[in-house]
Amino acid sequence: MTFIKTDNLTFKYRDDEPEVVKNISLEIEKGSYTAILGHNGSGKSTLAKLLCGILQPVSGSVIVGGYLTSNEQDIYKIRESCGMVFQNPDNQIVASVVEEDVAFAPENLGVPPKEIRKIVDDCLKTVGMEQYALHSTYKLSGGQKQRVAIAGVLAMNPSCIIFDEATAMLDPTGRKDIAAAMKKLNKEKGITVITITHYMNEAIEADRVIVLNRGEVFLDGTPKEIFSEVEKLKSVALSVPQVTELLYLLQSDGYDFPKGILHTMEAADILENKVNLKSIGGNDR
Ligand SMILES: Nc1ncnc2c1ncn2[C@@H]1O[C@H](COP(=O)(O)OP(=O)(O)O)[C@@H](O)[C@H]1O
Ligand SMILES: [Mg+2]
Incomplete structure (x- = not known):
């Protein structure tokens, strides 16, 4: 079953500038694990924001879980069903105590306190941070902060999470932990995972790899298919x-x-x- 569908999706930031996402038509299967690769400036982050309704298409469309991102009345449903984790965990953590941070979204949605307790405990457990529930967020390592940020997104009970270079600022241990968390969310919780990464060892864990170049889909296939194209990847400044x-x-x-x-x-x-x-x-x- 398709969870996200884009049709001739096109976007530019300013009228007088070139398109940064050009005519992208793709479908993301529910429960799949997709890696998006591409040189800096190829439009990965812009595409990610279009896929979860943070940005609106200039032309073409995006449907998430049956809802068009251009329909303003559905935007909350889309934001709840498709969460994003960004590069810098410091920009995503809003509270000074771990459990308060994870409780932030359900509190704002008016979920009853008893349920919030359960959601927070479950989400922290999923990312292996339950023993840090009462810790200060600012004292955590980068990898731990990123796991709390993921728990915060999980608290919205999303069907899909897009990780935009979520491991880029982490040390090797933190990077491994986050990569493991992504895999677990996909395999055990059935969450549709889209990960934008520069680390090829993370991309090989995905079911599908999409390579962007200058705002267009350059390659799309299984990791084995994509990494067989060594010369094509090198031609767009990517490694294997x-x-x-x-x-x-x-x-x-x-x-x-x-x-x-x-x-x-x-x-x-x-x-x-x-x-x-x-x-x-x-x-x-
Ligand atoms: N907020 C913005 N305003 C104007 N131009 C932007 C903005 N964000 C990104 N761009 C431009 O859009 C292009 C694609 O950027 P981006 O989607 O961030 O690429 P990537 O994530 O692949 O590095 C780049 O040329 C970038 O300079
Ligand atoms: Mg980016």
Whole structure:
């Protein structure tokens, strides 16, 4: 089932400037996990904001969970069903105590206090921050703050969450925690996840990768399909996962390797096999 559908979606910030999102028509399946890649300025954040109704199309349309984002009376339903997590957790945290921060949205929606207690406990548990409920938000690490920000979005009970470079400001541990949280939300809670990232190792976890270039969809496919296109990705200033690059380079040297290898262990097995073949006098290419 389709959850988000865009039709010839086009956007520009100012009349006298070029379009930053051009004629994008795509469908995002309910419960899917999509990564969006693209060089800086390719329109990823703009597209994300269009998908959850923060920005309105100049032409074309966006439908989220059956509602057109251009219908003003439906905008709250859209905002509730499609949340966003941004790069800097400091800009998203509104309260000084963790549990108050997570309670902020349901309180504003007028949810009864008893239910709020349960929502806050559940959401903090989902992101592994339940033991920090009474901690000060400002003392947390970047990764912990980002998990609280995710809990705050979860408190709205969204069907979809868009992460806009949500791991970019974090240290490697924080980045791993947030990547794990995204995967868990998708696999265990069935939340539709869209993640914009520069980290290829995060993109390979997705079911689908969409590459934007100059406001247009440049590539769209499974991680294996997309990362098989090493030259196309390089042509738009993107990289591929390290192991994919290694096998690609060896392949350019004339070795015969399958394309689109994404995982380290998979590459290790292939290389080991090749070495074994060579040591028993087999074909070394
Ligand atoms: N608020 C804004 N006002 C005017 N131009 C903007 C604004 N935000 C982004 N842009 C421009 O729109 C283009 C796409 O930006 P953005 O969607 O942020 O790309 P990305 O997230 O892929 O880096 C860029 O040229 C950028 O300078
Ligand atoms: Mg951006």
